[in-house]
């Protein structure tokens with residue numbers, strides 16, 4: 242089948258897939274160089290153009306440059322991370338402890354993307370049955386920013402090893418505002434070829450063909466051409 246007229250040109254398509262495959266969660270490779278305001282504005286615009294339930298646009302963006310606030314968030318991380326390590330034992334615990342899981346003070350900028358759960362009033366189109374759709378929408382804003390950042394050569398790291406109540410207090414969030422993503426942003430020495438957790442032996446990418454089901458959960462896919470295609474490596478980016 243030929244591609245429709247409204248599809249992207251090949252180089253443009255490659256660019257989209259390249260951003261997807263070469264986006265990385267960054268924590269160890271941050272450089273201190275500041276992100277220029279026009280670049281940061283483009284990233285925030287990309288986030289603001291994410292889809293959202295009922296066009297709710299529930300996000301706000303807290304740009305955190307203040308060193309004292311960042312030091313206090315790092316202290317929250319250290320506390321939560323120590324507790325998290327206790328869930329593992331033996332070699333797994335040692336490996337967990339050796340992982341670097343944040344770049345809060347090394348990165349030049351932190352950004353908290355929040356979800357205002359009251360935005361748009363009590364009846365947001367599309368949100369009456371599944372109330373979490375506001376949170377899902379905010380996650381899409383995060384991903385838009387993450388992909389745009391990769392295209393700009395800016396690394397992003399998501400830090401979720403934080404107590405949500407303490408984080409909300411540290412950032413002065415009102416009751417109805419949920420801190421969805423605490424992110425570290427900055428230029429990087431390199432983007433790794435594969436997820437850092439994979440490189441460090443924590444966990445590998447699962448085979449996609451095992452995750453695609455036919456008709457209902459757990460059923461084999463009976464579409465053989467699709468199954469064959471799923472087993473092929475992606476043909477854009479670094480294929481990892």
Ligand SMILES: Cc1cc2c(cc1C)N(C[C@H](O)[C@H](O)[C@H](O)COP(=O)(O)O)c1[nH]c(=O)[nH]c(=O)c1N2
Pocket residue numbers: 264265266267268341342343399400401402435436437438439
């Ligand atoms: C919701 C959520 C929360 C977190 C993450 C991601 C997401 C989506 N990730 C990053 C995560 O470890 C990473 O995405 C995977 O390991 C895959 O690697 P790449 O993102 O492909 O490089 C992450 N990484 C980290 O070092 N500390 C963290 O607290 C978190 N938290």
